[in-house]
Amino acid sequence: MSRSIREIAFSCVALSMLMTILQTQQLFYYIHTVFLFKVFVVVSIVVILSWMAVMIRDYLLKRGIFYYVVQKFRSSSIPRPAKYLIAFVFVGNLGAISLGSKRYPFYEVGMYRQTKEFKDRDKIHAEHKYYYWQGSQYKIVNLRKEASFFLAEYFGWGYTADMAYSMTYFHKGDKENFDFLSARMKELGIDTLWVGVQSVNFKTREVTFDPDICHAITINQGGEMYYGPIYIPRYQMERCDGKL
Amino acid sequence: MGINPLKENILSRMEWPGSAHQLALFRILLGLQIFYSSSTRLFQLSAYVQVEAGTHNIFPDFLNQFITATAVPYWQWLTLALSIFLVLGLLTKYMLPLLFVAFLFLFSFYYARHNAPIPWLYIWFPLLLLNFTRCNDVLSLDALFRLQKPLTNLTSSTYRWPLEGVAGWLAYIYVTAGLAKLLPIYKGWNWLKGGTTQEIMYNRYLDSVYFYLFERPLFDYTTHHWVFAVLSIASILIELTCIMILLTHRFNGLVLVLVVGMHFFLYFAGVMGFLQLMLVLSISLIQPGFFNRLFKEGTQTS
Numbered sequence: 001m002s003r004s005i006r007e008i009a010f011s012c013v014a015l016s017m018l019m020t021i022l023q024t025q026q027l028f029y030y031i032h033t034v035f036l037f038k039v040f041v042v043v044s045i046v047v048i049l050s051w052m053a054v055m056i057r058d059y060l061l062k063r064g065i066f067y068y069v070v071q072k073f074r075s076s077s078i079p080r081p082a083k084y085l086i087a088f089v090f091v092g093n094l095g096a097i098s099l100g101s102k103r104y105p106f107y108e109v110g111m112y113r114q115t116k117e118f119k120d121r122d123k124i125h126a127e128h129k130y131y132y133w134q135g136s137q138y139k140i141v142n143l144r145k146e147a148s149f150f151l152a153e154y155f156g157w158g159y160t161a162d163m164a165y166s167m168t169y170f171h172k173g174d175k176e177n178f179d180f181l182s183a184r185m186k187e188l189g190i191d192t193l194w195v196g197v198q199s200v201n202f203k204t205r206e207v208t209f210d211p212d213i214c215h216a217i218t219i220n221q222g223g224e225m226y227y228g229p230i231y232i233p234r235y236q237m238e239r240c241d242g243k244l
Numbered sequence: 245m246g247i248n249p250l251k252e253n254i255l256s257r258m259e260w261p262g263s264a265h266q267l268a269l270f271r272i273l274l275g276l277q278i279f280y281s282s283s284t285r286l287f288q289l290s291a292y293v294q295v296e297a298g299t300h301n302i303f304p305d306f307l308n309q310f311i312t313a314t315a316v317p318y319w320q321w322l323t324l325a326l327s328i329f330l331v332l333g334l335l336t337k338y339m340l341p342l343l344f345v346a347f348l349f350l351f352s353f354y355y356a357r358h359n360a361p362i363p364w365l366y367i368w369f370p371l372l373l374l375n376f377t378r379c380n381d382v383l384s385l386d387a388l389f390r391l392q393k394p395l396t397n398l399t400s401s402t403y404r405w406p407l408e409g410v411a412g413w414l415a416y417i418y419v420t421a422g423l424a425k426l427l428p429i430y431k432g433w434n435w436l437k438g439g440t441t442q443e444i445m446y447n448r449y450l451d452s453v454y455f456y457l458f459e460r461p462l463f464d465y466t467t468h469h470w471v472f473a474v475l476s477i478a479s480i481l482i483e484l485t486c487i488m489i490l491l492t493h494r495f496n497g498l499v500l501v502l503v504v505g506m507h508f509f510l511y512f513a514g515v516m517g518f519l520q521l522m523l524v525l526s527i528s529l530i531q532p533g534f535f536n537r538l539f540k541e542g543t544q545t546s
Contacts, residue, residue, distance in 0.1 A: 004249070020428040037430075072255040078405050082376035086409070089369060092302075097420055100427065104301035104355045105348065105368050109417055110424035111361055115431050118439040121466045127450045144451040147516055151456055160284040161517035166358055167289070168451055176293040198450050202464045207455070226447040 014051035262404025275330035315353035333384020422483030438472030448514030
């Protein structure tokens, strides 16, 4: 057992080093310019080659975890075609993980792998949202809320979490996205959508909404918004002509 | 009683007794999930907006052109129809290969325009595995109409290996997600400091379930940096804990609670879509004995 634990630990270290090298963009640039990185690469190569030698030796001597896993898998009761497909998927995913890349359907599950620096952000965070008037009251269309069975107000079946995400972030700047939303709202009897600004003050923990359509345009043009500026309909832009 | 990974690892467990009803229940839930995921109007939106996400797939160009031209009008409806067959367990043996191809093509179109791995990452491999299983032996129209004759022993290991395969897939998803955040090694430390977690919670606050329900942030997201570091470290630890699935089945309950808890928190923080998919695959983490007792499974006498 202790031998197996040592083998697993050694494999983890060697594979981490291998993946670090494979996933470093501009590898040779860093080797030439950062001395510590050069040392890391040299040490890594020694460790990786030693690990490979040990693995191959153990396999030839019919011992070790790698040999055990291969033999156990080969002798399992899984149908033969399924075994080949599982092996194919395993190799495909291993390639994706090692290189830190993805090629559908093989994936390195790195959707949140980007590193963001911790920074002192503004106390006030603003975001554009579509809204409409109902009498003298404005009603905000919270697009992501519509993906919840329990909270949805306007949409129904087919408006999934990925759809809500796409409309709120990915395609927020596209006219077609607005057309799609606008068509749905018209079906519900809501003719005109405007863009306003919702803000949260993290210091006071208060949320406010500013329905001023011209102020929304100003912020859209100047501010650094999450996923970029939102699409503002032409009629709103025309309404604010000369006021900006 | 000590843990013995040599006897309890996922490959050994594939030879242990299984449950025909557990496998059938997984088939039904996966079918319902495919129906739900394939009915999204994101396909129509993507076709209308026509913005490429810059992603790549393994298919040749001519096939991609074919898929692009046929995805929304044909593959979506075919996938929806076939997923109903999967839920009902009707003509399962003939329908499953078709459903797999339809799903793979349809979500290739999806991924080309929507750079996100949900829902297809959770579904495609379990769906592939089902092609080689007897998932329609019980709780299916095939069994009702005697199109499929069940095994005499409904606790055979024939029903076990597919679900262990699904459990292995679950482990792959979460362990790899954890590794992706830590690798390359020199970047992992920065991730653990919590800047990414803060960015998500800060920027998505106004689009989060937490805001919709409570209308005030829990605390000042611009300060309390240690909270985000703790959340980041906890998420990595939970994801890496999933490796236990490969070594022993004894911590499956703990793994399930931790991962569901993590997704529940993320759901409130504005990262939606994962919880439901995880719950479908988590059927594989429940011990077959539970289903055997529930359905009073054993040797079929009829």
